[in-house]
Each structure stands twice: as C-alpha cells, then as structure tokens.
Amino acid sequence: MGQSQPLKRWPVLVVEDEPILRLDALAMVESAGFEPVEALSSADAIQILQERLDIRLVYMDLDMPRSRKGIEIAEAIRKRWPPIEIILTAAYFTRESVELPERAEFYPKPINRGEVMDAMRRLVPDQDGAPA
Structure with a gap:
C-alpha cells in the first residue's frame, strides 16, 4: 500500500474581540x-x-467597538478578496438591520453551532475544490 497524504484542513479566519467568544x-x-x-x-x-x-x-463578529465597524470590514473583504466566503454574527444586530455584502451569511448570537458549522462546510470547498 502506498502512503497517503493527510487531508488538508482549510483555514478559517475567526475575527472576534471578546476572548471567551473567540x-x-x-x-x-x-x-x-x-x-x-x-x-x-x-x-x-x-x-x-x-x-x-x-x-x-472569514467568521466575524459585527459587534467590535474597539475597531472599525464589522460590516465595513466585511465589505472591504468582499471587494479585495472576492472568493472568500463570509459568515457574520452579532448580538446587537438583526439580519434585517444590516445590508450584508454579496454572498455573506448572517447568524444572530447566541448562535446555533450546528447551523453555523453546516454553513462552514457548505461554503468552503474540500481539498479537491469541490463543494464540501
């Protein structure tokens, strides 16, 4: 039997300023x-x-008072890195209260972990480039 390469785990950037939530x-x-x-x-x-x-x-909190508004960062990511998928979350915003960048998904806090994990797997291609 030949050696097999370990499966690549795609990196997901988590942007959260609260240590426990991060x-x-x-x-x-x-x-x-x-x-x-x-x-x-x-x-x-x-x-x-x-x-x-x-x-x-990118999995990002919109409620980050010590930095630029989360929605502005999400828009900047969409413009500068169009292929990157974006999942946004917030405790003080609702889906209806923010204009999301194209292809961004929103999940209110407290999040449903299973729902968000399913979204991550759906949005990020597997190691062969096919949808996960």
Whole structure:
C-alpha cells in the first residue's frame, strides 16, 4: 500500500474581540474540521488576509467597538478578496438591520453551532475544490 497524504484542513479566519467568544468560535471551527486562525481585531484580520492566501472563509463578529465597524470590514473583504466566503454574527444586530455584502451569511448570537458549522462546510470547498 502506498502512503497517503493527510487531508488538508482549510483555514478559517475567526475575527472576534471578546476572548471567551473567540475561544468558543475557534473551537467550533476546529470541530467543523477546519484550521482555526484567530484575529483579535479588524486590523489584525486584514493583516492576516494579506499574508495568508489560503484563507477560504472569514467568521466575524459585527459587534467590535474597539475597531472599525464589522460590516465595513466585511465589505472591504468582499471587494479585495472576492472568493472568500463570509459568515457574520452579532448580538446587537438583526439580519434585517444590516445590508450584508454579496454572498455573506448572517447568524444572530447566541448562535446555533450546528447551523453555523453546516454553513462552514457548505461554503468552503474540500481539498479537491469541490463543494464540501
């Protein structure tokens, strides 16, 4: 039998400024079968996206008072990196109260982990480039 290569785990960028919520989101991303990459702020997220060309999905909180508005960052990601999928979440916004960038999905907090993990698997291609 030949050696097999380990399956690639696509990286998912998690942008969350609250430490406990960030740790929970990182664990959720890993449970969904992806490599979690953490960003503490929107500026951190942009820097990571500039350096890591393998990011396929951004999971981001819209409620980040210490940085640029989350929706502005999501719009900037959509314009600068159009292939990247975006999942947005917020406790103080509703789907109807924000104009989402094209192809962005929104999940209110507290999130349904199973629903978000299913969305991640649906949005991110597997290692062969086919939908997961």
